[in-house]
Amino acid sequence: MTWKYQAAIIGGGPAGLQAALTLGRMHVETVVFDDGRYRNASSSVMGNVLGWAGAEPAALRAAAHEELVAYPWVRRVPERVETAREDGSGLVLVTPSAQWSAERLLLASGVDDALLPIPGVRELWGDTVLPCPYCHGHEFAPGPIAVISDGGHAEHVGGLLRGLSSSVPVVAPADVLSVSRSATGVRIDLRDGGAIEAACAFIPPNARVRSGIADDLGIRSAPEGIEIDALGRTSRAGVWAAGDVAKRVDSRIPAAVVTAMASGLTAAADIAASVALVRDGRS
Ligand SMILES: Cc1cc2nc3c(=O)[nH]c(=O)nc-3n(C[C@H](O)[C@H](O)[C@H](O)COP(=O)(O)OP(=O)(O)OC[C@H]3O[C@@H](n4cnc5c(N)ncnc54)[C@H](O)[C@@H]3O)c2cc1C
Known part of the structure; x- marks a missing residue:
């Protein structure tokens, strides 16, 4: 028909x-x-x-x-x-x-959204791993609020988020081993053995x-x-x-x-x- x-x-x-x-x-x-x-x-x-x-x-x-x-x-x-x-x-x-x-x-x-191929990102997407500071940043202030990105995107989003939190660690995707849920919100394990604890993390969508x-x-x-x-x-x-x-x-x-x-x-x-x-x- x-x-x-x-x-x-x-x-x-x-x-x-x-x-x-x-x-x-x-x-x-x-x-x-x-x-x-x-x-x-x-x-x-x-x-x-x-x-x-x-x-x-x-x-x-x-x-x-x-x-x-x-x-x-x-x-x-x-x-x-x-x-x-x-x-x-x-x-x-x-x-x-x-x-x-x-x-x-x-x-x-x-x-x-072609998400970053980092273990844990897909599971936490929309929860504590997020794309848009205008949509979700305020709820996580005063942070810390992490940014997993580099280049112009990291600069732009990091700059916006520094208005909401005095702690905005920025880490390049290549340096991240995995992300997981934690008591603070999200834990970012780094390839060099270190880790970042944050309320949430923003990534490029x-x-x-x-x-x-x-x-x-x-x-x-x-x-x-x-x-x-x-x-x-x-x-x-x-x-x-x-x-x-x-x-x-x-x-x-x-x-x-x-x-x-x-x-x-x-x-x-x-x-x-x-x-x-x-x-x-x-x-
Ligand atoms: C994790 C996440 C959280 C977000 N949170 C917020 C927020 O809090 N506040 C905010 O303002 N924005 C938020 N956004 C952004 C917001 O979701 C989008 O900007 C908005 O949904 C875009 O609306 P849309 O109608 O263009 O597309 P969509 O909402 O994606 O709708 C498109 C629809 O078209 C359908 N479709 C596609 N192809 C076909 C087809 N061939 N036949 C039939 N149907 C089809 C899809 O299945 C889908 O249902 C978020 C985005 C993400 C990724």
Whole structure:
């Protein structure tokens, strides 16, 4: 069976759900696909999201799902989009259960983190080994707060954290043997036999775009994100990108829940404008 929509969204994280809300409020027939590999899934507490201090990321998504029920134009499909292609009259998306036809597409499909290959990092990721000082640093002050990184990233993140803690040990990944949970939060065992005890440690997330669908559609993408303009438009007409999967104008802009939601809203507003142009014969 083929279902037809004015807009499809791939990704039901903060970017995709905010876009769905905006499109629902503009009565745009929208389908949202999501296979539930949320970037912050390993964190039990969300920080720096106004009004949601200390909440679980899943609580925000659950509230969004409940809110979207008021907009019958929005359908959520908990499935993975496997492929996408153009068929002359629009885009065809294939999921395990059906084929879906959409006039417009928003990619809000997030990124994967290529974590440092240090034993213990994966187990503590999102708990006491973290990517973003804006999201979790404050909760661990006054520290000590460690940084396992080098180069420009270590300088930037270390500088930020020295505003929260007077003790910010910085260690290069090559010098670290392993990390483990400890009474202080995290213990960093070093190759030279030493160890650092800290409340938490920050590492570079090394985010990688999930580009399968973008590649299917021949959309221009860099390792740090799909290229977009100020309205979220990609290099391909009719396809937008938002959230972590979209390249930020400056890498110092945090990849976070609020910035993902903001870009989801921006892209959805432009999608709604495009629907209006076509409806009124102005495009
Ligand atoms: C450990 C950790 C903790 C974090 N903590 C915070 C925090 O406290 N506060 C904060 O503001 N930010 C935090 N962040 C950042 C935040 O999680 C991201 O910026 C935010 O989730 C980005 O939202 P998104 O909608 O772009 O992507 P995501 O939330 O990752 O959602 C993308 C969704 O798209 C789905 N998807 C991908 N491809 C397909 C497909 N082909 N078909 C169907 N579905 C697909 C994925 O499965 C996923 O469900 C944290 C990040 C990490 C790594």
